[in-house]
Amino acid sequence: MVRSILYPELRRLLDDGAQLVEVLPPEEYAEEHLPGATNLPLKELDAQSGARLDRRTPVVVYCWDSL
């Protein structure tokens, strides 16, 4: 079950080694992204691109905002 989180829990997850994934298009990722984030654009998210992530480590996804 996917869990929605706010900054305090994000901070805790990152401190514990979670993987960050920005799902915005590559151009937006290139302009600015969170430190250490991997870019997996939503439109390209499939088993092949997902293989870039470690399944044993929690994954946190984000886009621009909540809208």
Add this chain to the structure above:
Amino acid sequence: MSPRAACRLEALGFDEVYDYVPGKVDWLSRGLPREGAKATERRAGDAILHEVVTARLEDRVGDVRADVEASPYGFALVLSEGGVLLGRLRRAALEGDPDQAASAVMEAGPSTVRADTPIDELRARLEARDLRTAVVTTPDGVLVGVVRRQDL
């Protein structure tokens, strides 16, 4: 977009997936580190000073005045226990009865900016209003610090 991506990852077999709902805009507005081509552009967060005088609602005006007089600023900021900005105490407001509580003389709800405000935009805003400082808070109102116009 991120809720759909999170569900997609879950469908692909990832057991522990979280959605940071407020997203990149929330992170940047907190003045946190960033990477990318635009990461070197100066923002308000890059000029923040953190040593501003703060007070609680119940603090004595006389005590706050002493702290302000010993600081390079002409004001103090009133915070909740959790660090949320509640008001500002200008020097003039601190000249009265020293036994009054800060809450009685503070200016409630001062204007704030986010740490990701571009420096040029912030400078123009301060100049237009002839202000010397801007107060920076997170999106949920927690004080980050202040930025002086002379530092921009």
